[in-house]
Amino acid sequence: MDSTGFHYSRFSRHLHWGMAALFTWMFITTAVRVLLPDSALYDVLWPTHRPLGALLMLLVAVRLVWALVERSGRPPSVSLAASLGHKALYALMVAVPVLALLRQYGSGRAFSPFGIPLMPGFEGEAIEWMTAAGSNFHGLLGWMLLVMALGHAGMAIWHRHAGEEDVLARMVPRLGR
Template sequence: MSRDTRDRYGTVSRLFHWAVALLVFCQALKLFDRIDDGEHWVGQTLVPWHVSIGVLVLLLMVPRIAWALRNRGNRPPAPPPPALGLLARAGHVALYAALLLMPLSGIAIMLGNGYGLSAFGVELVAGGAEIPWLASFGGAVHSPLAWLLVAMVLGHAGMALVHHFAKRDGVLRRML
């Protein structure tokens, strides 16, 4: 599988990117669960998979970050002005951090409330005693971070479209 080059993201980077993008899109549909108490197709079809998909996002993000760090020398230099390049890098770091913190805070809710953790029908952690501070941490972080992540993803996609249609600099084509 090809590594990243200065002209194009490699196969592994693109697989990680689009797999996580698809999973995050499915997770974002959970926001519709707030409509009519989840009594619609999103609430009945996707929400039961929310925890499993979150675990899968976490399992993909760990090697994705390792892969990104391994390939960071192959990325093209930041475009001028330098402040915009710094802002773009900070945005990517924030996205990666949120994509780690979202599933971790969700797991904190599950374990903190004593539910245990199962993904795709496999019990990963048995239910047990409640851990109030862990449930409190997860509950305080998960929902606000979800809204922030939605905003960051929309900003990320929006900037990709700006690069493609306004700047015409080939940034989007590198990931397609």
């Protein structure tokens, strides 16, 4: 179960790849929102953005706690840049859904992802600072997360093919050579 010095634990790997798939889905929904706003595809995909974003928030929290629990057993970072890059990914993975949920709460509208009554909503004025924080930064930081994640995936592949430390095998042990 634990991570070894050579690769991440099974649970860490499932979290990493499962969440990578969910983030990919989130960016597909946002791309459709920007590029095809009046399409049938939009009507099907966009409604999944909020509930799956809320699910990702939960998974991010689990992943953060798990990373702290396992901290000492994980493979060491290959460089300071890699270590800072992973920390920045964590910061964005937290900030992006937190800002959206803050806006959702502040709007006063009820929110029940997957039928679970997470926010009951309230009467009266919206809470300005919450809606403003979300509107100003959720999308912006969301796109930044996309750029960082693409750079991150690119670096992992580059490390493997440039004959450097094969970090990809840390997340996909059967690639180890």
